[in-house]
Amino acid sequence: MKRLSLLIALASAVALPRAARADDCDKLHEDDPQHPAPIVYMQVGDTQVNLMKRLGRAMRDNGHPVRMVFITDPSCTNINTIYGQTSTTIPKGQTLQYLPSKLEDPAWDAGNPMHSATLTCSAPAAIVPHVANSALFNSACPAPPATPGGLTVVPVQGPTQAYVLAVPTAAVPNAITFEEAYFVFGFGMQGMIAPWVDEKQLFIRKPTTSTLLAWAANLGIPAGKFLGVQEPGSPDVTAAVQSGTQASIGILGAEVYDGNRTTLKALAYRAKGQYAAYYPDSSFAARDKKNVRDGHYTVWSPTVWMYTKDASGAPTDPDAKYIVDLITGSPLDAGMPAPTGFSVIADAIAPVGLVPTCAMQVNRDFEGGELRRFTPPTSCTCTYEKATIPNKPSACAACDANTPCATGVCREGLCEAR
Amino acid sequence: MTKLKHLVFVLPLVLAACGGGNDGNGPRDAGGTPGIDAGGGTPDAACFTDPKTYKEIINACTDSVQVFKDSHPPLLNPDGTVPKLPGT
Numbered sequence: 113m114k115r116l117s118l119l120i121a122l123a124s125a126v127a128l129p130r131a132a133r134a135d136d137c138d139k140l141h142e143d144d145p146q147h148p149a150p151i152v153y154m155q156v157g158d159t160q161v162n163l164m165k166r167l168g169r170a171m172r173d174n175g176h177p178v179r180m181v182f183i184t185d186p187s188c189t190n191i192n193t194i195y196g197q198t199s200t201t202i203p204k205g206q207t208l209q210y211l212p213s214k215l216e217d218p219a220w221d222a223g224n225p226m227h228s229a230t231l232t233c234s235a236p237a238a239i240v241p242h243v244a245n246s247a248l249f250n251s252a253c254p255a256p257p258a259t260p261g262g263l264t265v266v267p268v269q270g271p272t273q274a275y276v277l278a279v280p281t282a283a284v285p286n287a288i289t290f291e292e293a294y295f296v297f298g299f300g301m302q303g304m305i306a307p308w309v310d311e312k313q314l315f316i317r318k319p320t321t322s323t324l325l326a327w328a329a330n331l332g333i334p335a336g337k338f339l340g341v342q343e344p345g346s347p348d349v350t351a352a353v354q355s356g357t358q359a360s361i362g363i364l365g366a367e368v369y370d371g372n373r374t375t376l377k378a379l380a381y382r383a384k385g386q387y388a389a390y391y392p393d394s395s396f397a398a399r400d401k402k403n404v405r406d407g408h409y410t411v412w413s414p415t416v417w418m419y420t421k422d423a424s425g426a427p428t429d430p431d432a433k434y435i436v437d438l439i440t441g442s443p444l445d446a447g448m449p450a451p452t453g454f455s456v457i458a459d460a461i462a463p464v465g466l467v468p469t470c471a472m473q474v475n476r477d478f479e480g481g482e483l484r485r486f487t488p489p490t491s492c493t494c495t496y497e498k499a500t501i502p503n504k505p506s507a508c509a510a511c512d513a514n515t516p517c518a519t520g521v522c523r524e525g526l527c528e529a530r
Numbered sequence: 531m532t533k534l535k536h537l538v539f540v541l542p543l544v545l546a547a548c549g550g551g552n553d554g555n556g557p558r559d560a561g562g563t564p565g566i567d568a569g570g571g572t573p574d575a576a577c578f579t580d581p582k583t584y585k586e587i588i589n590a591c592t593d594s595v596q597v598f599k600d601s602h603p604p605l606l607n608p609d610g611t612v613p614k615l616p617g618t
Contacts (some may be wrong), residue, residue: 287597291612295603298615304604337615380597386588387576388596395595403594407587474587482584 149177159365168211187246188253194244195256247322314340329480
């Protein structure tokens with residue numbers, strides 16, 4: 113056990129952001145003069161860090177390079193920041209994170225916990241982020257302020273983020289029902305749901321975070337009445353459950369849980385009116401998010417990615433829109449190339465536990481709302497499943513310029529339905 | 531065809547289509563890790579082959595692992611609903 117704790121501590125330590133040579137973010141190009149990539153400042157939820165790492169690394173060496181420099185804050189804070197065009201969350205000197213290019217660090221690898229730390233730099237001035245992200249329906253947060261300066265915020269629905277209830281791997285329960293979770297987090301000890309009767313072992317987030325708001329909406333508990341110890345970030349919830357008793361339980365984004373599967377166990381969840389409980393994935397060990405995609409696992413939210421456009425309708429920062437378009441699968445503007453040698457779906461979104469909208473079969477209209485059937489106009493289920501079920505023979509036909517699809521559309525080498 | 535199939539009539543078909551379990555009567559887990567909850571089991575009574583409504587979607591036939599849990603929270607109302615939160 114001590115050895116495991118030591119390994120966890122070591123892995124955590126090396127994955128922490130580390131300082132780069134340049135302190136000032138605006139001078140980062142001096143580190144890599146061959147790639148003078150423009151900077152896009154981003155303010156995202158902390159469940160999106162793994163996506164930032166993979167996409168941020170790829171964008172450094174992209175045909176149209178962009179340096180994604182980011183900070184993490186709660187979703188509702190991020191919404192307020194971009195709508196109000198405020199710079200209070202990124203004052204001068206604020207530490208921000210970014211990813212090294214291949215030239216700067218050839219061995220950097222998002223999949224290697226020993227060599228995947230972000231680099232840090234300091235905000236050269238107070239900064240209004242070009243891109244903001246929330247990991248839930250914006251309507252779940254208080255109404256944001258009006259946007260000044262003739263600007264309009266453009267919110268675009270992006271990949272789907274599932275949320276889980278995580279317990280220590282040694283804990284006995286494997287599932288929790290809607291009713292049980294309602295009593296655990298709404299009544300605490302009075303709810304008498306064993307083993308979760310110690311409110312000091314319920315690890316939650318602040319009511320401005322997507323993780324808490326999503327669970328609150330799905331359980332019908334007002335965010336302010338959600339019981340438990342409020343942790344400042346998802347890594348803190350992870351650490352608290354890891355070191356907690358067998359009666360500990362924490363709320364996490366599935367993306368965060370997926371990175372900690374060796375030390376945590378996600379509970380299968382049975383929604384109200386459902387006959388069985390389900391994991392987000394088709395089984396405990398799978399990573400295919402099958403039950404999120406088809407509606408058997410109900411606790412999920414869309415991520416929303418926001419940028420601004422000016423009074424003429426043009427994006428205030430074309431590179432900001434480029435990043436949002438890539439993450440959300442939106443058509444790219446003229447002059448903005450699709451990445452070569454890198455699939456945003458297969459290499460950035462799927463590996464971190466997110467589900468692109470084009471692979472979803474259900475949707476909803478507000479946080480915790482009932483699911484309805486959904487047919488994406490452009491499908492990517494073949495690409496998604498190839499990336500997440502590596503040993504399963506694909507039911508999708510392979511295709512290329514010389515081998516067209518008998519039916520469907522050839523995309524990323526596979527015949528997609530649409 | 532959206533049709534609720536009752537266990538008593540088409541048990542074998544339902545269990546196969548719903549991925550009802552290793553012996554057709556309980557949950558299974560392809561991953562080999564937890565799949566059967568200690569709380570007991572409730573058979574998968576029905577599933578929907580062509581789900582359209584919310585309740586049909588969440589109870590659609592699937593080959594995913596299903597975890598059945600026999601749960602009886604002490605504070606549950608007699609009709610199975612949850613009571614209001616304290617102080618509301």
